[in-house]
Amino acid sequence: MSPIAQKIQERFPDAFVSSKEALGELTVTVRREKIVDVCRFLHDDPALDFDHISDICSVDYPNEEPRFEVVYHFYSIEKNHRIRVKARVPEDDCAIDSVTGVWRGANFLEREVYDMMGIVFNNHPDLRRILMTEEYDEGFPLRKDFPVEGRGWRDRFEFLGEGK
Amino acid sequence: MEELQENQALHSAPFDDDDFDDDVISEKGMKRTEDMLLNMGPQHPSTHGVLRIVLDLEGETIVKATPHLGYLHRGVEKLAENSTYPQIVPLTDRLDYVCSMTNNYAFVRAVEKLLQIQLPERAEYVRTIVAEMQRLAGHLFWLGTQALDIGAMTVFFYTFREREVLLDLFELLCGARLTMSYYRVGGVDRDMTQEIVDRLYRFLETFPEKVVEYNTLLETNRIWIARTKNIAVISAKDAINFGLTGPVLRGSGVNYDIRKAQPYGVYDKVEWEVPLGKNGDTYDRYWIRVEEMRQSAKIIKQCLDRLPKGPIAVDLPEITYPPRNKVMTDMESLIHHFMIATRGFDVPEGEVYSAIEAPKGELGFYIKSDGSNKPYRLRIRPPSFIHMGAFDHMAKGYMIADIVTIFGTYDIVMGECDR
Numbered sequence: 169m170s171p172i173a174q175k176i177q178e179r180f181p182d183a184f185v186s187s188k189e190a191l192g193e194l195t196v197t198v199r200r201e202k203i204v205d206v207c208r209f210l211h212d213d214p215a216l217d218f219d220h221i222s223d224i225c226s227v228d229y230p231n232e233e234p235r236f237e238v239v240y241h242f243y244s245i246e247k248n249h250r251i252r253v254k255a256r257v258p259e260d261d262c263a264i265d266s267v268t269g270v271w272r273g274a275n276f277l278e279r280e281v282y283d284m285m286g287i288v289f290n291n292h293p294d295l296r297r298i299l300m301t302e303e304y305d306e307g308f309p310l311r312k313d314f315p316v317e318g319r320g321w322r323d324r325f326e327f328l329g330e331g332k
Numbered sequence: 333m334e335e336l337q338e339n340q341a342l343h344s345a346p347f348d349d350d351d352f353d354d355d356v357i358s359e360k361g362m363k364r365t366e367d368m369l370l371n372m373g374p375q376h377p378s379t380h381g382v383l384r385i386v387l388d389l390e391g392e393t394i395v396k397a398t399p400h401l402g403y404l405h406r407g408v409e410k411l412a413e414n415s416t417y418p419q420i421v422p423l424t425d426r427l428d429y430v431c432s433m434t435n436n437y438a439f440v441r442a443v444e445k446l447l448q449i450q451l452p453e454r455a456e457y458v459r460t461i462v463a464e465m466q467r468l469a470g471h472l473f474w475l476g477t478q479a480l481d482i483g484a485m486t487v488f489f490y491t492f493r494e495r496e497v498l499l500d501l502f503e504l505l506c507g508a509r510l511t512m513s514y515y516r517v518g519g520v521d522r523d524m525t526q527e528i529v530d531r532l533y534r535f536l537e538t539f540p541e542k543v544v545e546y547n548t549l550l551e552t553n554r555i556w557i558a559r560t561k562n563i564a565v566i567s568a569k570d571a572i573n574f575g576l577t578g579p580v581l582r583g584s585g586v587n588y589d590i591r592k593a594q595p596y597g598v599y600d601k602v603e604w605e606v607p608l609g610k611n612g613d614t615y616d617r618y619w620i621r622v623e624e625m626r627q628s629a630k631i632i633k634q635c636l637d638r639l640p641k642g643p644i645a646v647d648l649p650e651i652t653y654p655p656r657n658k659v660m661t662d663m664e665s666l667i668h669h670f671m672i673a674t675r676g677f678d679v680p681e682g683e684v685y686s687a688i689e690a691p692k693g694e695l696g697f698y699i700k701s702d703g704s705n706k707p708y709r710l711r712i713r714p715p716s717f718i719h720m721g722a723f724d725h726m727a728k729g730y731m732i733a734d735i736v737t738i739f740g741t742y743d744i745v746m747g748e749c750d751r
Contacts, residue, residue, distance in 0.1 A: 191445055191684055220588075221575040222687070225711040227700055239698065240683055243715070245572060245588045252685060274574030276721035284409075299402035299750055309410055316414045318407070 170194050172251060173218060177211055193252060200238075200255040200264045207267045210242060210251065218242035218251060224277035226285040228312045234258035236287055240267070257287055261304075266292040284310035367395065370449050370526070372735065374403045380477065381746025383739065385723075389732065397727040397735070399720050404750040411711040416676025417443055417517055420710070425511035427712065428748040430469040433502075434690040436515035437463055441596060442697035443517045444684035446679050447651065452640040455519045460597035461532075462505070462514060462637045463688075464628040468539075469498045470691035470743070471621045471628075475546060478740040482559050494542055496533050504528055517677075518652040519645025529636060535634075539629050544620060550618070560614040564726045564738040567612060574722040578693025579620045580604050580742055584612035590689040602634040614741040621743075645746075651677050676705040692716055692743050716742060716749035 169177070173187035173196050183202030190197045198206050210218040214276035222241035229235060234256040243250050258266050266289035268274045278289045279298040289295055296302055300309070306319040373384035382403035386466045394599035408427065412420050424435040437459060444451070451459075476491035499509045505528055506514040506521055514521050550556045566576070568584040581588055591599040607623035609616030645652045653672055654665040681703040687696035693715030700709040719742040727738050 191448070191534075193683075193685060195683070219572050221573075222694065223685070223696060223698065223711065223713040225698060225709075227709045239711075240697065241696070245441070245586060248593050250685070252683075266466060271575060272570075272573050272725070273697055273718055277575075280717075297402075299405040307616055309407060316410060 172196075172249070175216065176206065176209070176214070180206055189222070193250065194318050195252040195254060196324045197254045197256070200257055203253075203255050204265045204267055204269070206253065206325075207240070207242075208255070211270050217244045220245050221271040221273045224274060224281055225309070226281045226287055226310070228285060228310065230312045236262065236285060237279065238264055238287060262286060263288040263290055265290045266295075268292060284308060286311065338389075369633075369690060370732070374400075377481075377602065380739075381749075383403075383744070383746055383749075384733070385412065385739075387732065388538045392731045392732055392733075394727050394732065397539075397724045400722050401720060401746075402718070402750050404746045407558060408751040409710055409712060414706065416705045417679060418672055418676050420707070421515065421517075422511070422513045424460060424712075425513055426747055427714065427751060428470075428690065428716070429510060430473050430474070430745055431466045431708065432511050433462055433466045433514055433692050434524070434688065435697060436513060436586050438504050438686065438688045438690065438695045438697050440515045440517045441688060442699050443679060445684045445686050446682055446699060446701055447517070448680075449518060449646050449648065449651070451519060451646060452643045453640045455644045455646075456598050457635050458520050458524050458644060459515065460599065460638075461524070461625070461632050463597065464632045464635075465498055465532075465693045467499065467628050468625055468632075469502075471625050472498075472619060474691075474740075474743045475618070478737075478743075479550065479556070481667045481736045481740050482556065484550065484553065484556060487546060490542070490546055490567075491548065494535075494539065494709070501528055501531060501535070504531075515647065516647060517653060519643075522640070522656065523644050529639070530591055532632065532636060543625055543629075547622065557615065559734075559737055560618060562611070563730065563734050564610065564741045565613045566722065566726050570725065571612065571722075573644050574725065575718045576693070576722060577718070578691070578743075579617050579624065580693065580719060582620055583609035583617040584605065585610055590687055590694060594687075596688060598635060599631070602631050604631050614737055616716050617741055618627070678703060678705050679707075690715060692745065692748070693719065695748075712748075712751055714748045714751060716744045716746070717751075719744065720749060 169189055169191055171195060177184040179200055183199045183206060185197040185199060191305050199311065220243040222243050225239050225246055227237045228238060228239065236257040238257060239257050240253040255264060264287060266278055276298060278292055279295060281287055282289060282295055283297040283299055297304060307314055368389045370387040370389055372387060374382040384400040386398045386400065387394055412423060415423065420439060421436055424439045425432040427435045472491040472495040476488040479487035502512055503509050503693055506512050564586055567672055568586050571581050572586060585608050587606060587608055592606055604627045607620045649668065654668045658665040659669045661746040679701045681701055683700045685696055685698045687694045695715055696713035698711040699707050702708040727735060
């Protein structure tokens with residue numbers, strides 16, 4: 169196990185789920201209840217020093233339980249290393265705590281995850297849709313059960329579906 | 333929202349006695365003191381696309397700026413989940429359409445990392461040269477439009493003159509000027525001919541003088557300095573915390589350039605420097621971009637000098653297209669070409685995050701593959717979108733007139749921001 173993953177496991181034995189190193193990239197999976205604590209530790213610990221937030225995104229696995237996966241990418245400018253942190257979120261309680269308190273750059277990224285996948289971020293300062301319009305109510309586009317051609321006003325005209 | 337509508341109703345109506353409450357009329361009679369909401373965009377010439385910003389104003393000072401994004405959202409990530417890997421390359425062109433080839437580069441690198449393939453040396457050199465040409469084109473575009481937005485029109489004509497030369501070279505290279513789709517998984521589309529090399533050498537001979545020319549127009553221009561110095565200042569600590577990258581981050585003095593930190597292409601084989609700013613304001617970012625143009629020219633020159641001979645793509649027929657001249661004359665090559673263009677190729681199961689230093693900042697692709705010929709999930713980390721997250725922080729306290737400078741300072745392109 170890589171030293172970074174080991175450190176996380178020692179510090180959060182009950183939140184640590186698994187770690188994997190593939191293609192030179194480290195992935196650590198944690199429980200969603202502790203995501204903010206883990207992130208704060210990653211950010212504040214001087215040996216880890218993950219001060220830069222690269223990305224937050226989400227993946228949908230409709231046939232697995234829990235269904236959703238939130239994927240965080242962090243980077244340390246000083247130490248020049250990257251980490252990928254994952255947390256699973258179930259469909260019936262589709263929420264995870266927000267890390268905007270640790271990285272302010274997480275604000276827009278979490279809004280996008282909410283917009284595209286419907287995962288709610290607790291304690292987020294301004295959780296609204298960001299790419300879709302605020303009143304958009306036809307679902308969450310990046311979920312696997314959302315059709316590629318989209319749902320929209322044209323579905324309301326029956327004759328357009330004829331011949332399909 | 334309601335507040336906005338109320339305000340709009342208040343401001344759109346012709347002045348009427350009923351509009352004035354007693355408390356907003358001072359003793360002198362007509363002085364109004366309430367805060368105002370101002371809507372800017374989505375159709376505005378200086379937003380470089382369709383960006384809408386709602387400004388809370390106190391007089392002319394910005395109290396809060398709320399960006400409303402998504403006017404150019406086309407669902408590229410969703411489309412990519414339903415396209416084969418070779419089909420995604422043209423999709424990435426439409427992200428940052430000013431520098432389309434850097435998007436191709438970021439994407440094909442991520443796929444190549446999953447496939448674990450090593451490129452022939454010439455392909456790496458050609459890729460680096462073209463990526464730097466694209467950076468020059470992107471920075472020239474930025475410099476011209478930023479100056480134009482601020483009010484210096486002349487610079488625009490000068491920078492677009494050089495950009496035109498580069499676009500002509502791109503046309504010679506791959507037949508297109510803007511959406512080029514030049515990179516392929518496993519290599520590049522066509523080889524760099526001697527004519528392109530010669531013309532590029534000629535361009536590089538005169539380019540440093542041209543950069544000096546732009547600087548004479550701007551460097552000590554009183555208006556330019558007044559409108560960029562100490563505008564949109566962000567400290568190094570805040571810039572890192574907001575996840576900013578590229579010239580915006582380096583303007584605050586943070587030494588983070590992926591070309592140096594995690595070298596790709598042949599950036600570790602050539603000599604160049606990362607320009608860093610001090611004050612973290614728009615002027616420093618301007619200086620960095622101009623300096624980066626000089627460094628890019630240096631990189632291209634060194635690459636051209638060392639350009640090795642050899643193939644421009646890996647020898648893996650299941651991944652790469654057959655040579656172009658064979659496709660129209662040879663039956664098997666035609667079938668081969670057809671198979672790759674329609675069915676694509678399988679990519680081993682796994683996940684990867686791979687980033688490159690685009691002209692705007694860190695452009696990353698996160699690909700989750702399930703072993704099929706389409707990505708299970710493709711996530712684009714767009715620098716412009718993340719920069720917009722810091723917009724409110726950077727715009728607070730400045731005047732309305734500075735807004736144009738502030739989103740110009742990110743070098744924002746909405747195609748990439750909204751995807």
